[in-house]
Amino acid sequence: MTAPIAVALDAPDLETAARWATLVTPHVSTVKVGLELYLRYGPDVVASVRGASGVQVFLDLKLHDIPATVRGAARAVARLKPTYLTVHAAGGPAMIRAAVEAVPAARIAAVTVLTSLGEADLAALGIEGPAPDAVRRLAALAVDAGAQALVCSPREVAAVRAEVGPDVTLITPGVRPAGADTQDQARVATPEEALSAGADLLVIGRPITGAPDPGAAAAAMAAALRRV
Numbered sequence: 026m027t028a029p030i031a032v033a034l035d036a037p038d039l040e041t042a043a044r045w046a047t048l049v050t051p052h053v054s055t056v057k058v059g060l061e062l063y064l065r066y067g068p069d070v071v072a073s074v075r076g077a078s079g080v081q082v083f084l085d086l087k088l089h090d091i092p093a094t095v096r097g098a099a100r101a102v103a104r105l106k107p108t109y110l111t112v113h114a115a116g117g118p119a120m121i122r123a124a125v126e127a128v129p130a131a132r133i134a135a136v137t138v139l140t141s142l143g144e145a146d147l148a149a150l151g152i153e154g155p156a157p158d159a160v161r162r163l164a165a166l167a168v169d170a171g172a173q174a175l176v177c178s179p180r181e182v183a184a185v186r187a188e189v190g191p192d193v194t195l196i197t198p199g200v201r202p203a204g205a206d207t208q209d210q211a212r213v214a215t216p217e218e219a220l221s222a223g224a225d226l227l228v229i230g231r232p233i234t235g236a237p238d239p240g241a242a243a244a245a246m247a248a249a250l251r252r253v
């Protein structure tokens with residue numbers, strides 16, 4: 026049984042991404058293709074990282090535009106059969122609904138407040154905080170619009186779960202093992218804390234892909250989660 030981890034394959038080239046995917050897929054349920062890889066290599070990247078393993082692919086394109094444009098963009102990637110496709114919740118209900126209608130086979134995951142943003146960033150952006158309140162507001166809006174999954178930080182998972190109930194998949198980036206460098210993430214917690222708080226899928230990138238042996242790092246994190 027693989028761990029509920031989506032490894033963020035934020036690699037500079039396709040060979041590296043495919044190698045990471047091969048190393049981690051025995052241990053994790055999902056690999057995540059983000060903007061860097063998709064914009065550099067296009068749709069073919071999905072087949073390259075999926076390989077023959079049947080691992081779930083999380084297409085993290087964070088669509089954010091008017092509803093008609095997002096509908097078209099979502100339709101364009103439907104044939105890649107992603108398990109998850111992200112949109113920004115801040116695009117609003119009509120935009121989220123357009124994505125949900127365009128790709129019925131995927132779970133549309135609405136990104137609430139990016140995990141790189143802290144309270145001062147929210148204030149500078151004119152978003153009414155604190156972060157857990159902003160996340161809950163956007164989570165409720167997105168689920169009302171049909172989103173089947175939400176992206177938030179591990180720190181907000183329990184509050185979001187209370188808001189949206191058990192059927193919505195809660196996905197948390199901003200995951201760092203105890204003592205690890207937080208890098209550009211602002212709202213973080215450990216893998217064990219994220220899982221205990223009720224996250225369904227933990228997005229973990231650099232703590233795995235930056236390790237000398239990404240396969241061993243993924244195996245160690247999967248083992249740690251099994252102990253929770």
Ligand SMILES: O=c1ccn([C@@H]2O[C@H](COP(=O)(O)O)[C@@H](O)[C@H]2O)c(=O)[nH]1
Nearest residue numbers: 033059138139140198199228229230231
């Ligand atoms: O709020 C968000 C939404 C998406 N991400 C993505 O998750 C990974 C995190 O990678 P790390 O190396 O573990 O920091 C990355 O691909 C982001 O684009 C996020 O971090 N926060």
